Amino acid sequence: MLYIGVDLGGTNIAAGLVDEEGHILHKCSVPTGVERGAEAVIADMAALCQRIIDETGNKASDIKAIGVGVPGICHPSNGVVEFCTNLFWHQVPLREIMNRTLDIPVYIGNDATVAGLAESVAGVSKGVANSVFLTLGTGVGGGIVVDHKVYSGTHGIGSELGHMVIVADGEPCTCGNHGCWERYTSATAMIRMGREAAAKYPDSAILTACGGNLDKLTAKMVMDAAKAGDSAGVEVFKKYVHYLAVGIVSIINILDPEVIAIGGGVSAAGEFLRDAVRAEVDTMIFCKEVPYARIEIAVLGNDAGIIGAAMLGK
Amino acid sequence: MLYIGVDLGGTNIAAGLVDEEGHILHKCSVPTGVERGAEAVIADMAALCQRIIDETGNKASDIKAIGVGVPGICHPSNGVVEFCTNLFWHQVPLREIMNRTLDIPVYIGNDATVAGLAESVAGVSKGVANSVFLTLGTGVGGGIVVDHKVYSGTHGIGSELGHMVIVADGEPCTCGNHGCWERYTSATAMIRMGREAAAKYPDSAILTACGGNLDKLTAKMVMDAAKAGDSAGVEVFKKYVHYLAVGIVSIINILDPEVIAIGGGVSAAGEFLRDAVRAEVDTMIFCKEVPYARIEIAVLGNDAGIIGAAMLGK
Numbered sequence: 242m243l244y245i246g247v248d249l250g251g252t253n254i255a256a257g258l259v260d261e262e263g264h265i266l267h268k269c270s271v272p273t274g275v276e277r278g279a280e281a282v283i284a285d286m287a288a289l290c291q292r293i294i295d296e297t298g299n300k301a302s303d304i305k306a307i308g309v310g311v312p313g314i315c316h317p318s319n320g321v322v323e324f325c326t327n328l329f330w331h332q333v334p335l336r337e338i339m340n341r342t343l344d345i346p347v348y349i350g351n352d353a354t355v356a357g358l359a360e361s362v363a364g365v366s367k368g369v370a371n372s373v374f375l376t377l378g379t380g381v382g383g384g385i386v387v388d389h390k391v392y393s394g395t396h397g398i399g400s401e402l403g404h405m406v407i408v409a410d411g412e413p414c415t416c417g418n419h420g421c422w423e424r425y426t427s428a429t430a431m432i433r434m435g436r437e438a439a440a441k442y443p444d445s446a447i448l449t450a451c452g453g454n455l456d457k458l459t460a461k462m463v464m465d466a467a468k469a470g471d472s473a474g475v476e477v478f479k480k481y482v483h484y485l486a487v488g489i490v491s492i493i494n495i496l497d498p499e500v501i502a503i504g505g506g507v508s509a510a511g512e513f514l515r516d517a518v519r520a521e522v523d524t525m526i527f528c529k530e531v532p533y534a535r536i537e538i539a540v541l542g543n544d545a546g547i548i549g550a551a552m553l554g555k
Numbered sequence: 556m557l558y559i560g561v562d563l564g565g566t567n568i569a570a571g572l573v574d575e576e577g578h579i580l581h582k583c584s585v586p587t588g589v590e591r592g593a594e595a596v597i598a599d600m601a602a603l604c605q606r607i608i609d610e611t612g613n614k615a616s617d618i619k620a621i622g623v624g625v626p627g628i629c630h631p632s633n634g635v636v637e638f639c640t641n642l643f644w645h646q647v648p649l650r651e652i653m654n655r656t657l658d659i660p661v662y663i664g665n666d667a668t669v670a671g672l673a674e675s676v677a678g679v680s681k682g683v684a685n686s687v688f689l690t691l692g693t694g695v696g697g698g699i700v701v702d703h704k705v706y707s708g709t710h711g712i713g714s715e716l717g718h719m720v721i722v723a724d725g726e727p728c729t730c731g732n733h734g735c736w737e738r739y740t741s742a743t744a745m746i747r748m749g750r751e752a753a754a755k756y757p758d759s760a761i762l763t764a765c766g767g768n769l770d771k772l773t774a775k776m777v778m779d780a781a782k783a784g785d786s787a788g789v790e791v792f793k794k795y796v797h798y799l800a801v802g803i804v805s806i807i808n809i810l811d812p813e814v815i816a817i818g819g820g821v822s823a824a825g826e827f828l829r830d831a832v833r834a835e836v837d838t839m840i841f842c843k844e845v846p847y848a849r850i851e852i853a854v855l856g857n858d859a860g861i862i863g864a865a866m867l868g869k
Binding site (some may be wrong): 280314316323324334370371383385387392393394395396397398399400401404405406407408409415416418420425483486487488490491492493495496497500510525526527528529530531532536552 | 558595628630637638684685696699702706707708709710711712713714716718719720721722723730731732734739799802803804805806807808809810811812813839840841842843844845846847848
């Protein structure tokens, strides 16, 4: 059977035809045009799915299911997007609107959740029953796969790993709480820590990398400074890895998955990040005599959104 | 069908005959005698199961399965107890030893995990697919039920909710890490905070309750002082409830269960504790517009160990 996966982003909608094994056979995209409102965006998503069916010489009946990865909170059972900050959506019946023009079953899921499913079907967690996916970007997202299936909880609000509290009464978070993991381990957090370190070390490579303008600082610049052995860069990197490991150890103690896959922009640091995180987790693990999760860098990159969304209907 | 559940504790071994619905039909117990070593203790467990079969006029073939709840880390698939601090056990093949004398399938699980299963079969989480159980005692244990089944992870080290880190680099924990939830929310933690508060408020009801000897302070004395409106008691209770809520919010953001059941010694405070925790969780919840887990006091008390162990084989 064939599937269509739709990756709904704030800038573009990407969609692809995907086979049973999670291979993308054909893909295309259109701008999201958020300002037009949910109905128009969803109509475009349906049209994009129809275009994929037409361009690949298929019929609607060849497609077992369409899956949509949404950057927000979804209710998987009724196909309603509860809310989605970046798109200004609130209680949008996505499935119902898509089914007005397309007679194909529609499934929805959070974008980080579907990326985790993609890694478990066709990526670094392939073949593994229980895995966790982290996306380290502007925020920190999470995906939980239990027994080869997406786990997003009873009300669709689970696997928000970025909002696990690691510092009670710590940094204020956009969610209204304090001390959430993403305040310490997102790319945004690395930039914040980079700025603090640059102020402390005025001759730091961090300051050079952004041309002296800390408003232009990126997480990659901080990571590159760490790789080059710059004192400020190394200090930030160690702190970042420590906080990342603190949360990963909690995930191990709660979920004990077989694989923890790290994706998102920060994961571009690859083995440099992975090896440091593995070493730090090792120092904090509870059951030192029992094997625990392999920590890996995710491999599917941007395609994970399309593949995972498609696999929701499998 | 009938089941036998065995609750292996540091002081006593309790066992019971249990029906499909989780009702205990007959129970008995013997002292554990930890100092005799694992083989002797397990032989006594097997003899206790045989005694239950005989006393109730059954045959071994009437018993579908025996389940054992163990105060340690278990590997459910091979029936080996990985380790168990209080019993000084290390890699004990419990299933194999029991099966030397009893020809009945044997299942094992962590004691907090089986108590959670008991609450989900016959207690406060009855009929609910996804639930989490917390036991607030000397330490903090956890049980996770996903889709009506125990979830203890890939290597049997999951659901150790007491070792979720809520204060990075906080109080040192017996597990070797820092800032684990149980350092702030166990009965032990409440006693520690009670002692600190008593030192600050020399006329506190806490000091009166323990007759001026803080070595005799119990969590119940602190809780009773809070209930009576004593300043020191109220201060400790508020702090305790805050830390408990911080971890519960993380559990909601990760696992989004339908029910979170609070058991263990501290839960004897009942509605006084439950209502305070509910109010504090409310202030920290991420998705305020979406329903989230009901927070309840567990109802099965000490019987949860027998019932849940029995239900492992269902």
